[in-house]
Amino acid sequence: MVVPLRPSVKDYAWGIRGLDSRVARYALESGIIDEVDPDSPYAELWIGTHAKGPATLRDGSTLEEAVGGQLPFLFKVLSAGKALSIQAHPDKTGAERLHDKDPTNYGDANHKPEMAIALTPFEAMCGFRRIEEIAILIKKHREFAACISETAKLAVFLAHDEDSGRSALKAMFSSFMTCPKEESLKNLKALLKRLQSEQGGHHPHQEPPWERKCSRAILRLSQQFPGDPGAMSPFFLNYLLIAPGESFYMDANEPHAYVAGEIIECMACSDNVVRAGLTPKFKDVENLVNMLTYSMGGPSIDAGSSPTFGDDRIMRYTPPTKEFEVMVMTCNPGEDLNMPKLAVPAVFIVIEGSGSTDNTQGQRLVMRPGRSYYIPPNCPPLTLSVSGTKRGPLRIAVAHQNQHIHCPTVSPAGSPQTYAGEFNLGASPRNPKTPRSIAGNSCPEPPSLSG
Known part of the structure; x- marks a missing residue:
């Protein structure tokens, strides 16, 4: 049950x-x-x-x-x-x-x-920005540059391949994070003063959008954490x-x-x-x-894989790790949706809408946002139902041990499909409405999970 x-x-x-x-x-x-x-x-x-x-x-x-x-x-x-x-x-x-x-x-x-x-x-x-982006920001923002040693800055400017880029990233990050507090605070204050004046339209030259976004993020973080040099982290981390x-x-x-x-x-x-x-x-x-790997470019941004279990209303999010995966199921007004039978323990939470359930054991549950449930292994699957009079769908998120690790839908930083950086002109624009996965949408379901 x-x-x-x-x-x-x-x-x-x-x-x-x-x-x-x-x-x-x-x-x-x-x-x-x-x-x-x-x-x-x-x-x-x-x-x-x-x-x-x-x-x-x-x-x-x-x-x-x-x-x-x-x-x-x-x-x-x-x-x-x-x-x-x-x-x-x-x-x-x-x-x-x-x-x-x-x-x-x-x-x-x-x-x-x-x-x-x-x-x-x-x-x-x-994830870390591309080394080219960090080099641009070091040259442009003298206050950020002053928090990094000369040796580390030179390594960033001379990086020419993946190995030298990783070494330069580590040197830059280590130098910034260990900068004496009084020095980093002095430069943070000067940076914030200058960025605030430039936000008012008084900057000396037109910035590209990704640099403006970076500056605004720093101002925002500094308000949340006054006096924390970590507010400068958008200079070296991708802001997504x-x-x-x-x-x-x-x-x-x-x-x-x-x-x-x-x-x-x-x-x-x-x-x-x-x-x-x-x-x-x-x-x-x-x-x-x-401990960091110092890979560059950040994670891929993906919209899951569908159909799953033969139903395009079930979106699967599968990482390249064995411990977990997530399915998001959407049942529209006037529809029923059969949840798949799982051979492993699962939990789910209602994230949107309302409806009801039924199964072969006659288990009827009221679905409301925030209610969560445990599904034992091989439990008779629930059928989600939404009245045709409702004005929106019922949406639930189910988590369980990874059953599709051979077909991940997301990839970590450093893999070929990772985020290419904010000013990478070669990157094709993503379409959030188009599901993407590393292996496509043809991943076969494990026989033990057929519902």
């Missing part, structure tokens, strides 16, 4: 406040809070078995007890009102080392690859705007910082984060500098 769940809610300071937060509305609907405080941030909703935020059943037992062990993934809803920290997640070997050395700040020994799917327009800094329905994948050891908007996120079951800026939390610059 499909079992209703009570997720765990997190009130991190970067969350959206009050009922403007999807996390707050979902938490209220699922019964884990009695009311929404208009002044409090509601940042994350966790659906999984991680010890820091285990989901429970209505009788008080844990999801882990119902599953009979840990789920390999953690499913989240994020509502970001301001930027999260500049961070990366360790690979398995790195996580084991960090946990053994510092269990207080690194509470588990697992890696944390993660995939995000936008629910609203979503802003994020993901993700449309609803689009996704990206962040592999281990890749830098990123989510900025604003709402997403569903799925990851390996871990809460390990190595931070270096834009946060009052523990910063571990040395480990972050040493």
